[in-house]
Amino acid sequence: MLIAIITLVVIAAVFGLVLGFAAVRFRVDSDPVVDKIDALLPQTQCGQCTYPGCRPYAEAIANGEAEINQCPPGGEPTILALADLLGRDPLPLNPEHGEVKPDKTVVIIDEELCIGCTLCIQACPVDAILGAAKQMHTVIAEECTGCDLCIPPCPVDCIYIVPVKETVANWKWPSPTDDQQTLEAGS
C-alpha cells in the first residue's frame, strides 16, 4: 500500500516537473491563432473592417468579437481561407464594410498641386509617402497597399487612385473559361 502511494507520488512529481519545465521553456508569447489569421489578411491596413489595422482585426476574430466577412480588400478568397482555418461557415462579404475593388490600385500624388501639408504622410499606414513640410510629396508605388487612407485628409484633393500597371513581368494568362463561354454562346 505504502509503496503504491510513494510510487504514484514520485510519478506525479516527475510529470509535474516535466510539465512545469515545458510550460516555461516552450511558452508561446502570442496567440498563434492571431498570427495565423493575420497571415491570411491582405495587410492593406485600410481599417475598413472598423479595426485600426489587420492585426487588431485578427485579434478581434480570434476573440470572437468580429465576423470573418469584414475585409473588402481580401474579398472572397480571404473569407474562404479564414473559414477554412477557423472551421466556420463562409459568409458573403458584409457590404457595410465596402466593396471588392475589381482591380488592384495604388495612389499617385499630383505633384503640381501638392502643397506639402504632410497630412497624407501621417495617414499612410505603411510609410509609403515620402516628403516633408512645404516640400512636394510622392507615393512609393512599390510600397503602396491601395488602402486609400491618404485621400480624405488631403486639403487640395491632389491624390488619385490608379490601377496597378500591367507589365510583362506581372501579367497573367486569362482563364480560358471566359473565351469558352463566348465560343459556346456563338456556336
Place this chain on the structure above:
Amino acid sequence: MMQTIRNIFHFHGGLQLDEHKSISTSKPIQDAPIPSMLVLPLLQHIGQPARPIVNVGDKVLKGQVIAEADGRVSAPVHASSSGTVIAIEPRDVPHASGLKGVCIVIETDGHDNAIATNGLTDFTTVSPDDIRARILESGIVGLGGAGFPSFIKLDPGKFAVETLILNAAECEPYITCDDMLMRERAEDVINGARIMQYALHAKHCIIGIEDNKIDAHAALQQALAGSDDIELVRVPSRYPAGGEKQMIYTLTGKQVPSHTRPLELGIICHNVGTAAAVFRAIMQGEPLVSRTVTLTGSAIPQPRNIQVRIGTPITELLSLCHANEDDIDRIMIGGPMMGFDLPSSDAPVTKTCNCVLATHKRDRIAPQASMPCIRCGECANVCPANLLPQQLYWHARAQEFDHIQDYHLFDCIECGCCDVVCPSHIPLVQFFRFAKTTIWQQERDKEKSDKARVRHEFRLERLEREKQEKRERHNRKKAALKKDSEKGDDPKKAAILAAMKRVQDKKSTAQPKPKNMDNLTAEQQELIKQADKRRADNQTAEKTETDKSS
C-alpha cells in the same frame, strides 16, 4: 563508334507529329540585310531587365553594350548594328500578353561599323571564371527558347558536373534553325561544346540529335573528325524529345525530380545554338547580336532560315521572304505546339525567337468549341511529364490552386500534347498557364503583404518611440524650469541688474570734483555760482523736454 553502345531510354507519352521541316531546309541560311531600324527590348531573357547605359542621340557601334546586366540573373543587350539611338520607350515586344516593353530603338546608318573585338586563340589559357565573365558580357542566353542567362548555367557551383548535354533535338514541327545551324556551322557547335565542357569541368559531353536530322548528324560527325571527347547520340524523333527533362531521361535514364535542377544530378543541358554563340563570343569576341530564325508557314512563299540581327522588326523579315501581310491569318513566334500568337508584326526578333510561323488565311482553322471532359484519359497517356492533365484541368477550372499543386502543376512543360489529343478540344495548356501565372501572382501578393506588415509594424513602433521621446523632452524641460525658479537666481535678470548698477555708479561718479577751489576771490566765487545755476537750469530744461517727449 560510341553512339552505338549507348542505351537509349524512351520517355512516357509524346506524339508523332507531322514535321513540316523540309519546306524550310532546302535553302542555305541567308544573311538578312541591315534593317533601317533596330528595336532592342531590355528584357529578352529570364530575370531582371537590362539597364540602359546610352541616351537618346548617342552614336553606337555594332557590338557595343547599350544596356548592362542589372542584378544577378540578367544579361546585357548589345547594339546589333551601328547607328544612332533615337528612342528609349515602350514598344511592341514578342510576348503572349501583347503588352509593350521598354526598348532601345536605333536608327541604323548602314555602315555596320563594329567595335574592336578580342577573341581568344586558345580558351584553355583563361580560367573557367573568365570564360563565364566573357559569356555574361556577350549577353548570351539560352537560344532554345527559354532564354535563361547562359553564364549561370555554366557555373557548376558546389556540384560536380558529370554530363553536359547539348540539345539538338529541335522536336517541334516547322522549326529548323538548329538543324541548319548544325549543317552549316557544325565546327562552331562542336568547339562551343568544348568551351562549355571546359567551363563546367564536365566529364562527358553528349550531343542528343533527333534521328530525322541526317544531314546535321553527318556534318557534326565530320566536324568531330574522329575525336571521341564528344559523344553524338541519335534519339528517336518523337515530340517533345527536346524537352530538357525528356532529353536527360532519353540519354541517361535519370529522371529529374520536381523542384530540382538537373545540375543537382550532375547534368547540365544547353541548346546547340547557344554552343555556337559561346564559340563566337569566346574565340571571335563577338557578342550575341544575331541569331538564326526559321521563317516558315503557308503564308511565306519562300520559307527558309535567316541570320537576323537581334532587334530586326518581324515585318521586315516577312517582306524579305516576299510574304504579303494581307494574306497572313496569324503569326506565331515559336512552333505550332509551344509558340504564341504575335500581337503585332512591328515587334522585333529577340534572342529567344527561333521561328516565325505565318499561316495563310485560306488555312484558317475555326476554333472549336470545347466540350465537357469525358475522362477518357488520353491526355494522361500522352503527357511526357507523367502528369494527370484531366485532374489539373479540373482544379484549374475550379481555381483550386492548392490542390492543383498536389498534382505537380509546375512539372508541366506546356508541350501541348494533351491539347492535341483531347477529343473534347479543351484548351488544357491554357488552363495550366492560367493556373501557373495566377499562383505566381498570389505569391507576389503574399510577398507584398508580408512587406506591408513589416512596414506597418515598424511605423507603429516608430510612432510609439516618437511619442516617448517627445514626452521625455517635455519632462526634461519642465524639470529644468522648476529648478531655476526654486533657486530664484535668474542669470539674465542678474545680468540686467548688474548692468544697471554699473550705469548708476558711473552716473554718480560722472561729475568730477574741481580742483584749486581754495583761496578763491569773491569775484571768482560769484562766477562759479552763476555757472552752477546755469547748469542746473539746463538740466531742468532737459528734464522737462525728455518728460514731454516721453
